[in-house]
Amino acid sequence: MRKILVIGSGKSSSYLIKYFLDKSESEQLQIIIGDVNISNAKKIIGNHKNATAIVLDVFDKNSREEAIKNTDIIVSMLPARFHIEVAKDCILYGKHMVTASYVSQEMQQLNVSAKEKGLIFMNEIGVDPGIDHMSAMQVIERIRDQGGKIILFESFTGGLVAPESDNNLWNYKFTWNPRNVVIAGQGGAAKFLQEGAYKYIPYDRLFRRTEFLDIDGYGRFEAYANRDSLKYQSAYGLDNTKTLYRGTMRRVGFSRAWNIFVQLGMTDDSYTIDDSENMSYRDFVNAFLPYSPTDSVELKFRHQLKIDQDDIVWDKLEELDIFNPEKKVNLKKATPAQILQKILMDSWTLSDDDKDMIVMYHKFGYELAGKKHQIDATMVVTGEDQTYTAMAKTVGLPVAMATLAILNGTITTPGVQIPIKKEVYEPILKELESFDIVFNEKEVKYLGYNPLNL
Numbered sequence: 271m272r273k274i275l276v277i278g279s280g281k282s283s284s285y286l287i288k289y290f291l292d293k294s295e296s297e298q299l300q301i302i303i304g305d306v307n308i309s310n311a312k313k314i315i316g317n318h319k320n321a322t323a324i325v326l327d328v329f330d331k332n333s334r335e336e337a338i339k340n341t342d343i344i345v346s347m348l349p350a351r352f353h354i355e356v357a358k359d360c361i362l363y364g365k366h367m368v369t370a371s372y373v374s375q376e377m378q379q380l381n382v383s384a385k386e387k388g389l390i391f392m393n394e395i396g397v398d399p400g401i402d403h404m405s406a407m408q409v410i411e412r413i414r415d416q417g418g419k420i421i422l423f424e425s426f427t428g429g430l431v432a433p434e435s436d437n438n439l440w441n442y443k444f445t446w447n448p449r450n451v452v453i454a455g456q457g458g459a460a461k462f463l464q465e466g467a468y469k470y471i472p473y474d475r476l477f478r479r480t481e482f483l484d485i486d487g488y489g490r491f492e493a494y495a496n497r498d499s500l501k502y503q504s505a506y507g508l509d510n511t512k513t514l515y516r517g518t519m520r521r522v523g524f525s526r527a528w529n530i531f532v533q534l535g536m537t538d539d540s541y542t543i544d545d546s547e548n549m550s551y552r553d554f555v556n557a558f559l560p561y562s563p564t565d566s567v568e569l570k571f572r573h574q575l576k577i578d579q580d581d582i583v584w585d586k587l588e589e590l591d592i593f594n595p596e597k598k599v600n601l602k603k604a605t606p607a608q609i610l611q612k613i614l615m616d617s618w619t620l621s622d623d624d625k626d627m628i629v630m631y632h633k634f635g636y637e638l639a640g641k642k643h644q645i646d647a648t649m650v651v652t653g654e655d656q657t658y659t660a661m662a663k664t665v666g667l668p669v670a671m672a673t674l675a676i677l678n679g680t681i682t683t684p685g686v687q688i689p690i691k692k693e694v695y696e697p698i699l700k701e702l703e704s705f706d707i708v709f710n711e712k713e714v715k716y717l718g719y720n721p722l723n724l
Contacts, residue, residue: 271300272677275337277326277356278347279303279311282370282396284657286347286666287314287321290674294320297674304337314657328352339363345673346371353377357391364389368673370396370665373686381686390681394688395672397628397664398427401649401702403502403688404668404695405709406632409647410506411692413636421512421642422635422718426483426493428519429661432625432652433488439586441521443618445626445661452611453539454518460495463503463514465718471495477529481517483631485648486710491629493517494525505690513718519629527586530575531610534558539607546604552595554609568593590617626653628660630709635716642716647709667705671698 274290276283283303290301303311304326315321326337328348338344338359343366346356350371357376360367361383373393384391394400402425410420429445444451460471471479480492499516508514531537535558543549543557552567559570571577571593577584591597592613599609620626630649635642653659672694675681681694689695702708 271298271320272343273300273302273341274343274345274673274677275341276301276303276345276347277305277328277337279305279308279314279323280347281659282662282665283310283347284314284659284662284666286345286662286670287311288658289667289670291315291318291321293674294318297677302337302341328355335359335363338365341365343368343673343677345369345669347669350374360389360391361387366390366392366676368392368395368669368676370394370400370669372399373688378686385685388684390676390684391686392672392676392681392689392694393686395668395694396666397661397668398630400668400689401664401707402427402630402632403690404699405630405647405649407506407690407695408699409632409634409645409711410508413634413638413645414507416638418636418638418643419510420508420634420636422514422633422644423506423508423511424513424515424517424631424633426491426517426519426629426631428491428493428629430519430521430627430629431620432627432660435620435624435626436521438617439582439589440524440527440618442524443620443624443626444615445620445659448611448615448618449607452537452607452614455494455497456537456539458497460497460499462495462499462516463512466512474532477525477532480525481515482522483519485629485631485650488629488650490522491519491631492522492525493519505688513635519631523582523586527583530577530583530587533575536606536610539605542603542605543609546599546609547602549599549609550595551591551597551599551613552593554599554606554613555592558606590614620656622656625655626660627651628664632709635718644714644716645711646714647711649707649709651707663705664707667702667707668698671701 290299301321303323305311306327308323308325311323326333328334344360346353346369353369354376357367357380364387366389431443455473455476460476462469476494480494483491483493494517496516499514503514556567559574562570601608628651632647634645651660651664
């Protein structure tokens, strides 16, 4: 039996583990799942004879090394910052490694060592990053093989709530890490290319400059720019492309309302609030407003942000219960972002019967035989329940497929890498279709860059 060690059994691991279990007999697999808390792993594997759950603390050097050296390949589903310790052990003991996380600087520094030992360290093989890379490269290379030249590439992804579970005014619930939602866009201006010119959007303008997108059967969405749209320009072979833009998708109206929090400073994560544990939600809001001996918090809020009482944005804010004097923050030395996250989790946490949804949208503009063309490619995946979510499906399945392909020798290129080679993306995208993870492509009239709404 070939042994696969999965480190981490959080929310994104359900489909990953199930895939391995379903293949365990035909592929002769023994799956070991290591985590500090193995309750979720035990729930997923049940009494399966080819799987075991072990208590594994990634910071316990001895137990970590023991688990790694006794398996054939390691899948790290840990938070991104913890991968590096696992990766160093994989170098030491000569083991391949697969993660869904972005390639960190520390991980990239292991590239030479991995190549010297013939090891494959596959990263960014989830959904975004992951499926976005693979699906984009498949179309880009097809266009090039036809003799075409890419002049525009735009890519958007959103982790959203499914239509049947969309029952709040924000048309949004947390389907992934809430903290990442609250601090999204911080850390520098968004950067992208528009018709050959570099463009920048500072954080305080980010959520007021959005692009509209329409997806057949699902209606209209909006997208705001990712921090660095040019990160993969060279990797994709798009150095001569005139327009390159990557963004995050939400339902229309979300960004305008979210911008209220940005303008007030509630998303700031750089300092702590004094006496935060004794604050009410109303106190927290009032902390960002001017003093007035007579005006209510609501009145000051509307005046400061210039929000009319009949504005839908005001209804969205009231729906979050942020003016409630009875609800307590109960967080010591909390940053504004941490307090806002606590407030939002009251309203945006998925219920047991809620379903999530992943939406992805690519635009490819290209020149061929003297004419300009455009292909729009869209993917929509809806979750089954709170265990088998769309997020877990689109993250876990590509990770699992890449792991098995490495074990079986169909992925052979060594080194620290992302899934942009044909040997990786072609078979994985084909297999994903059998799990209803499918891109629908259509030729449309080339319109060039769709300007952001100012």
